[in-house]
Amino acid sequence: MFVDTHAHLTDKAFKGNEDEIIKKANDCMVSKIITSGFDYNSSFEAVKLAERFNGVYASIGIYPENVSEFEDVESKLEELAKHDKVVAIGEIGLQYTEGMPNKEMQKEVFLEQIKLAYKLNKPIVIHCREAYGDMISLLKENRQYLTGGTLHCYSGSYEIAKEAIKLGFCISVGGVSTFKNAQNVKEMIRKVPIENIILETDCPYLAPHPYRSKLNMPSYIPTIAENLAELKGLTIDEVAEITTKNARRLFRI
Ligand code: NI
Helix, strand or coil, rough: EEEEEEEECCCCHHCCCCCHHHHHHHCCEEEEEEECCCCHHHHHHHHHHHHHHHCEEECCCHHHHHHHHHHHHHHHEEEHHHCCCCEEEEEEEEEEHHHHHHHHHHHHHHHHHHHHHHHHCEEEEEECCCHHHHHHHHHHHHHHHCCEEEECCCCCCCHHHHHHHHHCCCECCCCHHHCCCCCHHHHHHHCCHHHEEEEEECCCCCCCCCCCCCCCHHHHHHHHHHHCCCCCCCCCHHHHHHHHHHHHHHHHC
16 A cells, blocks of 8 residues: 655635545555645645545645745634644645745744644655755754655755755655656655655646646655655565555554
8 A cells, every 4th residue: 555645625626526645545545645735725725635545645835935924824714723633734835935924934934833733743855845954954953843654845065955854844746756857856765765755746736657647636645655666676565565654653543
């Protein structure tokens, strides 16, 4: 069996077809899915969806683009985070691309949510783009609050991955690792021990090759796993067994 550790099942692309998408995933041996929020509303929706389905869990948090709402929703978010089906705080993190909220505010909200995860003893799911240096410094400076977690959709260097692993993090491997032009990501994944890797789709985005640019779904996890098996010189059964064990340990599911 497989775990899709990061999906957006509440996305409008799946609206009305959730049952079918989840059944399709189960038919493809993807028996557990963590659906992720990125602001308060999507987090709330993720929890509602997780309540409806066995094997679906929620990860909740305010990600970089939405940090300006944090102050207003902080206490509601904390209440929601105590729900049994909430297995992680995220996506949270830093994104320094153009048009994003200012860096200081992003760092502050990231840290507040790391502390929330610490308080509730749940792992974190990190979203990071063009901010890897600041991300790793912030994690190191606040290591007393770390509860483990994962670098979701990670495409940075092996050096940063190695430091994150030392801090108790996993590396999430998704569709990008199957792209023909993603040589750097493939090289990085070859060096990361399989014991520190989990699988994700980040659907409906980033469908793996040969479905690239189509609608991504949790049922594509075996395609990502097959590619990972090739990169690591393992069988797909070994990849399934080890990444599932890693995910279940990390998220306690
Ligand atoms: Ni995502």
